[in-house]
Amino acid sequence: MVTERRIHLASKRAAVSYAPDPDTGELRPWLAPGGTGNVVAEQAGVLDVSWIASADTEDDRRAARENPEGLSLSLGSGRRIRVKLLHHDRHTFDVVQNFFTAELLWAANNHGWDAWTTPTFDREAYRAMDCFGEFTGDFADALLKSSADAADPVYLVHDYQLIGVPQRLRAQRPQAPVLMFVHIPWPSPDFWRVLPKPIRVGLLEGMLPATTVGFFADRWCRNFLDCVSDLLPDAEVDRERGTVRRHGAVTRVRALPLGYSPLTIAGRAHRLPEGIAAWAGEGPLVVHSGRTDPIKNAERAVRAFVLAVRSDHRLRGARMLVRMNPNRLYVRANAEYVRRVRAAVAEANAELGADSVRWHCDNEVEHTLGCFARADLLVFNSTVDGQNLSAFEAPLVNGRDAEVVLSETCGAAELLGPVCRTVNPFDLVEQAEAIAGALTAPAAQRAEAARRRRAAAEPWTLEAWVRSQLDAVEADHRVRRG
C-alpha cells in the first residue's frame, strides 16, 4: 500500500514566507493567501508529512539557514504542517522564477503568444533552460536526501515549476511511485512546439518517468498525450487509455479534479472591503474575482457587462465589482493587464454613470470570501485556466443564490459546466447574454440552480483529491512495468 510508505511532497511555491515579527524581531512564518501553494500546504496537513518548497525572499533564505531541518506552522484551516525551504543559488532562482516559469512556461501553457510578433527565442532561453536544470536538481537532491533511509518512498511532485523532477528521481529510485501533478493547463502540440526543441522535448522527457502525470481536467490530459505523440517518436501513446509506453515502462495520465478545501472555507471570516456594502446596497451586484493575471480576463468581463446593461433596460442600476488579488506585478503582462482592466472600468463608468463599476485589489482572503458571499452573479471568464477553484468555492460561500458565468476553457467547466452558464471568454455577445439572463432569472429558478450547483461542487474536497492522488499512483505503480 502506497499510504503505508513514507510520502515525500514538493512544490516550488510555499504558502508561507518568513519575515521578522514586528514585536519580537524574530523570524516567523506568514501565510500567503490563496493559490497553488495553499492547496499543497493543506495537502501536507492532510498527509501529515513535511513539505519541500523554495525559499524566495532574503528572509526566507535566512529562515532556511537557521532551520535546516524545517519549521512547523499552523494553516488557516487549523492544520499544522512542517516545511523545509530550499536555498537555491540566487541567480538560478531568479532566472527560473522571473523568466523561465513566470514568462516562458506561463505563456506557453496559457496561450500567451500571438506567433506573429511573439515569442522570439535567443540564447537567453537556452541559458534559462540550464538554470531550470539546476533548480530541478536542487529539488531532486532534497527529495532523495529526505528519503535516503526509506525503503519504499512515494514522491508527490507538484506543479509546472517542477516538471523536470520525475526524471531525476527515477534515475536514483527506479522502483518508486512518483506522481507529477500539473496545476495549470497543458497546451495542444501546435502551441507547445513553439518552445525551442531542447526545452519542449526536455520537459516532456522530464515528466514521463513519473508513474502518474496528473492534471485537473481531461482536456489537459488529451493535450499532453498529443504533445508526447507529436514530439517523442519513441513513445507509444494510447489516447483511449491515457497511457504512454516508453523505455519499457508505462506512464498513466489522469484527470484528478480538486474543488475546494472545506476546512479553509470554514476557518475564514467573510468581510466585504470597506465601502462596498454601502455602495452596493441591496441592488444586483456582479462580482468578477481573480488574481492580477491576464488569463483572468476581467477586461472582457467589464466590457460584456456594459454590453449587457446597454442591451437590456432591466439591468439599469446593476453594479459590478472587479475583485483582484495582486500577483507578480513585476511581470510585464500582469502590469499591462491591470492597466487594461482599469481603463475598461473607466470606460464603463463613462458610459453607464459614475461608480457603476468598481475595482478593488488586495491580498485579504476575507475580502474575497466576502465578495463571493455578497454577489448576485459571479463571473469567472478566464481565457484559459487549469481549474479555477473559485468556481467551486464561491457557490458554496454565496448566500444569495448567485448565478455563475463560467468560461468553457476553465478546467472546472468539465464538472461545473452543466450547472453554470458557460461562455466563450472571447465573445462579448455571448457573455452579455449570459449576464443578462442570469440577472433577470426568476428567484425560484435561481434557487434551484444554486442548489444543484452546490451539490455538483461539494464532493470535490481537498481530502478527496489527496486520496485520489494516492490511489492513482498506487494503481499505476502496480502496472508500470506490466
Added chain:
Amino acid sequence: MVTERRIHLASKRAAVSYAPDPDTGELRPWLAPGGTGNVVAEQAGVLDVSWIASADTEDDRRAARENPEGLSLSLGSGRRIRVKLLHHDRHTFDVVQNFFTAELLWAANNHGWDAWTTPTFDREAYRAMDCFGEFTGDFADALLKSSADAADPVYLVHDYQLIGVPQRLRAQRPQAPVLMFVHIPWPSPDFWRVLPKPIRVGLLEGMLPATTVGFFADRWCRNFLDCVSDLLPDAEVDRERGTVRRHGAVTRVRALPLGYSPLTIAGRAHRLPEGIAAWAGEGPLVVHSGRTDPIKNAERAVRAFVLAVRSDHRLRGARMLVRMNPNRLYVRANAEYVRRVRAAVAEANAELGADSVRWHCDNEVEHTLGCFARADLLVFNSTVDGQNLSAFEAPLVNGRDAEVVLSETCGAAELLGPVCRTVNPFDLVEQAEAIAGALTAPAAQRAEAARRRRAAAEPWTLEAWVRSQLDAVEADHRVRRG
C-alpha cells in the same frame, strides 16, 4: 467514374482581374502572380472546365456584367481556361474579404491571436458571419445553376473562403461527390474554439457535408478531426481512418499534397531584380522569399542571419536578400509586418555593415524565380504555413545547389523535412545554426543534398494533385453511405 462526370470548380480568388487595356480601352484580363488563385486556375486548365470565382474590383464587376457566360484567357503555363466571375453584393463582399476572411479566419487558422489581449468579438463578428452566409450562398447558387442540367455533377470547392459551400450544395444535391479543399493550416481545437460558437460550429457544419475534406498535410487533417470531435457531439470521429460519421454519412479527411506546376515553372523567365546581380557578386547569398504576411516570418530570418554571422567568422561577407510580394497591405497585421521587417533589415546593416541585407518588394514572378535561381541558401521559415509551394519550386529552379532552411510547421515539411534543414521558426539559435551549417557545408555534400531534394520534390506536380483530388472524391463517394 467521377472523371466522366461534369466537373464544377469554384474558389473565391481568381488568378485574374480585369482592367482596361491601355491601348484599346477595352476590358481585358490580367494575370496575377502566384498564390492559391494561380494553382486553382492551372487546375481549371488541366481539367478543361470553367471556373467560378469572385469579382473583386469595379472593373471585374463590369467584366462580369458584360460577360455573363464567362470569359476565356491564357495562363502563363500556356493553358487556356474559362472563368466566370460572380458579382456579390458590394457590402457583403467587402465584409467577407476585408474582415471575415482576411482578419478573422486568417488569424484563427494561422495562430495570430495571443488570447490575453486579442481577439475580442462583439456584434460585428456575428454580422460578418451573416455576410459570410450570403457570400457562401452566391457560390452555391452559381455552382447549382451551372450544373442544373448535369445528371451526375462533381464539385471541387477550393479554399477556406468557401467552407460554407458544401452544406448548401448537399441540400440540393444529396448524391453528388463534393471535394472541399482547404489551402491554409487548420488549427487545433484550443485555437479554433476561440471563435464565437455560431461561427466555430457553423463553419464545421458547413464543411462536413463534403464527400472529401482535403488539406495539404496530415497535421491539418488531425487538427480538423480534433475540432470536429471537440465541438460536434453528434459526430463520430475515427482518427486512425480519418473519417467523420454524422447524420448517416461518412466524410473522409485527407492530406493531398501539391508541390509545383511544371508548366508554370517552365513557362516563366528568370530575372534578378535590378542591381541585385552586381550587389551579390559571386559571394554567398541567402534568400528569404514570401508575400507580405506575418506568417512568412522574414523578421526572425533576418535576426537569425545576424546571429549566424556574429557567431561564425566564416560567414563574414555573406549577404541576405528579403524578397517580398506585396499582399493585402490594407490589413493592419501585414502593414505592421513590413515595418518590422524593414526595421530588422536596418538593424542588421547597422551591425554587419551597410548593405549586407537588402529587401525587395514587387509582384514580378520573374524576379522571384530569379532570386530562387541565384540563391546559395533559401530560407522558408514560416511561423505556420498550409504548404509553402516555394519550398518545392525553388530547389527545382535553383542552379547552385542551394541548401534549404524549412520551418517544421510548413505543411511542406511533411514531405521535404528529411531533405531540408528543418527549424523551429521562433528559435533564432536553431535558425542561426542551420544558416551557418548550410553556408559552410562542403560542395560535394551540398550537391548530393540538392539532388536528393529535387528528387523528393519532383513527383508532387499540379497534374498529380488534380488526379489525387478526383481519385479521392471518387473513392470516398463510393463509401459515403456505407
